[in-house]
Amino acid sequence: MGKSESIVLFGPPGAGKGTQSGLISQITGKPQVSTGDMLREAVASQTEVGVKANDYMEKGLLVPDKIIIDLIRMRLLREDAKSGLLFDGFPRTLAQAVELDGLTNVTMVLSLVVPDEDIVNRITGRRTDPHTGEIYHVVHRPAPDPIKPRLVHRSDDTEDTVRNRLKSFHDQTSPLAEYYSERGVLVPIDGSGSMEDVSKLVKQSLINNFRG
Numbered sequence: 019m020g021k022s023e024s025i026v027l028f029g030p031p032g033a034g035k036g037t038q039s040g041l042i043s044q045i046t047g048k049p050q051v052s053t054g055d056m057l058r059e060a061v062a063s064q065t066e067v068g069v070k071a072n073d074y075m076e077k078g079l080l081v082p083d084k085i086i087i088d089l090i091r092m093r094l095l096r097e098d099a100k101s102g103l104l105f106d107g108f109p110r111t112l113a114q115a116v117e118l119d120g121l122t123n124v125t126m127v128l129s130l131v132v133p134d135e136d137i138v139n140r141i142t143g144r145r146t147d148p149h150t151g152e153i154y155h156v157v158h159r160p161a162p163d164p165i166k167p168r169l170v171h172r173s174d175d176t177e178d179t180v181r182n183r184l185k186s187f188h189d190q191t192s193p194l195a196e197y198y199s200e201r202g203v204l205v206p207i208d209g210s211g212s213m214e215d216v217s218k219l220v221k222q223s224l225i226n227n228f229r230g
């Protein structure tokens with residue numbers, strides 16, 4: 019049997035990967051896999067992985083490759099991964115990308131491009147609904163009043179941590195854009211507009227580039 023075909027959603031923290039992933043998953047039929055969400059679940063349930071990962075995450079540093087690769091290998095064994103996955107926030111290092119190439123064919127890398135100046139503002143105002151996973155912003159996308167009391171502010175969504183996360187992105191993750199560009203699978207999208215504007219661009223790029 020041939021390898022499955024997967025999509026990577028790429029971009030700095032706060033670029034809108036989590037916000038756009040539902041739409042992309044819906045259009046392509048590929049289940050979304052966010053290593054950040056998997057790690058947060060592991061931290062909340064205090065598994066061995068969670069205990070190891072927590073320090074790195076709180077400091078805005080990347081969790082070691084071995085931990086991430088083990089998580090992904092396990093995830094790819096599940097039945098719903100047979101026809102490929104939509105990866106959100108993975109890979110983040112060259113070692114992770116090389117590993118992923120051995121496990122699935124990466125046929126498209128949607129890269130949400132957002133300037134650093136916008137990131138800090140977006141992330142510090144970000145709030146998540148733990149019931150639905152929906153992502154809001156205190157100014158740009160306020161949640162409806164009834165659900166406001168249950169919104170969560172991620173503990174790593176502070177200004178100091180965001181600066182470290184951006185540094186990790188520029189030092190370790192952004193070189194992957196070139197890696198995928200050389201293979202002809204990188205699709206850059208202007209991620210600086212409103213959620214609706216970016217969704218339109220995402221849809222258009224899927225029409226032009228996705229062969230499902």
Ligand code: AMP
Nearest residue numbers: 053054074075079080081086107108110
């Ligand atoms: P995210 O929700 O994607 O912003 O991820 C939150 C944090 O989890 C990051 O700041 C990292 O500490 C860690 N993390 C998530 N995905 C990865 C990955 N692929 N490689 C290394 N660390 C990761």
